[in-house]
Amino acid sequence: MRPLRTFACRVLPLLLLTAAGTPAAAQEPAPDRKGLGTWITLGTNAGPVVVPERSQPANLLRFAGKDYLVDVGDGAAGRMEQAGVQSRAVDAIFLSHLHFDHTGGLAAVLGLRFQTSARDPLTIYGPPGTRELVEGLLASMVPGVTANYGVEGAPPVDHRAGITVRELRDGDRIEVDGMTVTVARNTHYSFPEGSAMAQRFQSLSLRFDLPGRAIVYTGDTGPSARLEELAKGADLMVAEMMDIPLTIARLIAANPGIPEGQLQAMQTHLAHHHLSPADLGALAARADVGGLVVTHFSGWDPRSPEHFAYLTTLSAAYPGPFEIADDMDAY
Template identity: 70%
Template sequence: MTSDTRSQPANLLRFNGQDYLVDVGDGAAGQSGAAGVQTKALDAIFISHLHFDHTAGLAGILGLRFQTNGTDPLTIYGPPETRQLVDGLLASMEPGATANYGVAGAAPVDHRAGIRVVELRDGDSVEVDGMTVTVRENSHYSFPAGSELAERFQSLSYRFDLPGRSIVYTGDTGPSAAVEELATGADLLVVEMMDIPLTIERLLAANPGMPEPVSRAMQSHLSEHHLSATQVGEMASRADVRSVVVTHFSGWEKSEQGHMQYLQDIALAYDGPFVIADDMDAF
């Protein structure tokens, strides 16, 4: 669902003069501008999984990069099938890129130039501009092991090991021993959190007449593939992380009565510092 208080997931990681987006939800281009980063200046993008709320802003990033004559290389890291996603978006840009500024006789410009895709799988590790990036498959998908869909799709959590600091980004996940292992001892855990009963209630209210099979699948996904406040605290405690930032939050906001319960639930399981972040917060 759209929100009047929160944008879709897009996190800016700044390191050693470089700017990286971690997930690229709808509105990422505008929010990047608000953070002082032009789309053509982005050095890389990391995508956790291919759900639309984590990828919908990529079209805007690529389009504005072309329109502002971005020529520096841009690497897009993501799970299997990321290349198909990017190829499709670049194909959709063909009419606008061909017309370009509408000037007769202008030299054609290749809107695909400089864009590179690197697909990652569970356990992979890559060196990017002086930081080590490691990924683990989390539990946001639960396709049967060995099935075609399990082979084609993975939802990834990322660990960024920088000189002097380690940051783990869960993306969307349910409880996951693999994510806890990835996050062990990290300085910062950036984690999603959902008030699952409230979110189900709101989705059903916003979609009257939803077919029963669709409703059951949606409720199963939200219940099993996301983290509650208690589960956030338990994950952070078992991983022994030094601090926690909750993003991609769905629930009662800070001005609403139910919000305090989330803080209490996290604190019961985790005794370190944590915060439920607002858009544009920096850590």
């Protein structure tokens, strides 16, 4: 077990299961110790600007011999292979919201499921709109499925077999394979309360209550009272965090011709719909979570001196142990 990269020698007293410098694929599958489960950060980069060292947001929850994806950003299938999990073996998928950086890898997972002749049931849980998303992806597969391997007379294969979608809304609580999953709408969208768009779309945070501990995943959100209530007393919170001014500057640099109206909408979105280090520290402190893992990270690289400011800000607001995760870290 290696020490965690935390400020002021705070060591996160959780299950960090990947040895330093050792690829996760070389590790034996981690045991589920006393119902704690294992949370693996498959992808930790905030979209939409891609970087070579981090994949888009995706996570793997391993519990009681089953494997669940929690968000499926671009690159998730490759990271799953590193974790020793085949796409065909995924037992369920949870989506926090429908932005592309959190769903871009879903087409690949569904395609690999077809290519490997998966027959086990797969339920995809997500917010309103998930059914429409999945139906669209399955429709996009029809040409490839119809041609298949290009062999005349080969029997047709139903690529939709076993796939079901269950849409969730704020306040829903469901039982899945011995764990309780509770969802709460957060503030990643700010459509007016009661409006058609607020009814049509929700961004959700998820709480997974296992026999041995509770894990809360924020997805993307701004400061949120509903999320604080959902996270109360959780053993672990896995949360997004962004250096918002730096992220805006990088997006402008990557899109120098962005129209003014689109630029203003993007700046409003980033400023109000995401968590800064100060926001996240305050949220984790008020929720009194046992430990904090930062993912969906957009900011200065840990090798940069500016990175130290994130650690000092989090430390000043949140008294518990924390870490800014890399891809393939396990807890």
